Amino acid sequence: MNSRETNRRRFLKKSVALAGLAVGGMRSASGQTPGSATPDGSARDPRLYGERSSFEKSAREIERDGRTRPFSSAALLTPLQDLDGIITPSALHYVNDHGPSKDELDPRNHRLMIHGMVERPIVFTLEELKRLPAVSRIYFIECPGNTTPNSNGRSRETVQQSHGRTSCSEWTGVPLSLLLKGTGVKSGASWVVAESADPQKYAKSIPLDKCMEDTLVAYSQNGEAVRPENGYPVRLVVPGWEGISSVKWLRRIKVVDQPYLFQNEIGAQPHVRHDGKARWFQFVMGPNSVITRPSGKQQIPGPGFYVITGLAWSGNGTVRRVEVSTDGGRTWKDARLEDPVLPLAHARFNLDWQWNGQEAVLQSRCTDDKGFVQPSLEELGKIWGVQKSFWTTATTNMGHFNPIYPWKVNRDGSVHNALFA
């Protein structure tokens, strides 16, 4: 028995109190199972793996922000205005990479190493990871840059442009706590560094406490393998926290005793004010909500009955209440929260609305189960200690921008972003 095998056996004794993890899993490396029909590699057969109707055209939008984004190579925005319910179809999950695109990884060759301040460093194949106890949870992932105004001084025109950096999926994976317990975290350790297999070796420092609480090493998204652009074959899911922590194409977890302050953590992730002061280590995504229909650049055909619908979420826990105003915030009504309302997941809200053909300003406000309330733009400015003009002139990547978001309905039925109106 070589030392790798010895460590594997010790790992299991510590993590699941059972010895003997044989190599190989019950599924083959391709996820193919004996007896399954095999689609031809070239021709698509929608009987074997279905496709949406050719009449459906909803699509991610490729970010065309003029802002210099040194640490990002591409952003694909989720079309929230087209979606129903709380699950984001995997094909439409947002993508916001911090480096060159990742070529598709071969799951048979991929490895995850756990090392650093641990008693028994270990390297996992994907099959070995899949042999361990897993959990499935419906979680949102949101980029901390979601909703940030454009640098041209105007806010985004559509809800896809303003809020399209949040999505919600059912994630399945191994609790990181189980992996860390199995390797034996050494006394004095307080952070981990999670590293991607992407070309720039994107990495992120994460406090050990969060890793032990609810962080997942996820290989499945909405029932099937994580999609390539979402970190195939394995990624972190750090629920409720900035999406930048949920490292994709995960290949290394190093247990350490301090944050490592990688280039992207220094340059992009602190949120700098004009006076040079900054917020660091603000991990939790605050309470947020947005009306997705009607929303910016949509057209209401005429006076009459409509349902105002939208999404609410909070990195603090579970959405408890969503209020909607149709008069610019003078009065508020409780919206219906649709079952299921789950911790650290998108929640769907609805409110019936009779449009009388006059100007109206529609907006929503989320309250979570810890009592945190989504702030107005003014309240957010006070929290940050900045003037309103700050939000539209900031040249850094301002994150954690979660104000109550107003859409103005004009008499002609056109709907426009009214955040800075």
Place this chain on the structure above:
Amino acid sequence: MNSRETNRRRFLKKSVALAGLAVGGMRSASGQTPGSATPDGSARDPRLYGERSSFEKSAREIERDGRTRPFSSAALLTPLQDLDGIITPSALHYVNDHGPSKDELDPRNHRLMIHGMVERPIVFTLEELKRLPAVSRIYFIECPGNTTPNSNGRSRETVQQSHGRTSCSEWTGVPLSLLLKGTGVKSGASWVVAESADPQKYAKSIPLDKCMEDTLVAYSQNGEAVRPENGYPVRLVVPGWEGISSVKWLRRIKVVDQPYLFQNEIGAQPHVRHDGKARWFQFVMGPNSVITRPSGKQQIPGPGFYVITGLAWSGNGTVRRVEVSTDGGRTWKDARLEDPVLPLAHARFNLDWQWNGQEAVLQSRCTDDKGFVQPSLEELGKIWGVQKSFWTTATTNMGHFNPIYPWKVNRDGSVHNALFA
């Protein structure tokens, strides 16, 4: 104002207590929204609408049952052995049609008529339906013929073949109760007849009570439009009941005072015993569960630690308990139920298992929150008043076959269906 418009206004007064449903919706008929990028109709761009990794090959299996199936044209089975969590990817949802395949429907031309014993018959466009208050719910749909043994006397070899006619999605749509309330159901009405736009005009009688309780007229599946083979652009979802009630490509709801006993209801859906007695109108799918890994035709690489995982569900309500036996039913252990456990949805269970390399028989048993327990094959025979041989020699479409389902692990690690062993 023509009579159609008059009825529409009256409908809204009754259903949502608000007048004035203008024609046209906030989304265009294609689901396309201003500002969305448009994928080229011919070339696929995975940035706009993502695709799974080319390494992933999991697929629906085309039913190759030798049984004469006069009312079915095709069956596509969900690869449960490959899936994680509770959401079935829409591309892998089971399909079991009762007639020739449906050509893709153009949503702009599709209509839903509600008529019969109602005060105000009405015809809806899809856009009009989408204007009404909707709910989103995670529900399983299961064919009553799921798990039925082959007519050749042997049971299915893989879990995809035995249990691949159940799937679970987030469905969004208008409660049928709202539509019926709006049209004004006449006194004496007790059933509805739901009709499909497929070539054979598939239709199903459904008691009015269920329609008023929780039945949905659904246009969305896992966040986006219902897939073509699952009823695009609109279908019924009758939660917890036989999948045959969840009429796809829904075009007509007729309120009536008795079941209509359509050809398929007479020929395929009563469950006939050898002595000629039959069960009719057994709508609710009973408590069920199955171990999906390890399962038939899989290979366990060697003794050691594994997680036994599977799905449980019940048309009566919510799964409360899943027990797993690894010794053919002599002893049972409670499996972990993974959050969320939702009413009328699949639930995921897991149990850690140390395989010692000896023969083992693995099986699971579901108990729901109404106290119903999944029966053994013997118990099911007593309920039906039939001998064991009945199940393997029946020539009719035996449905509601939900026995505890054993998989035998041989010493060489091979796994086989042991239901009739």
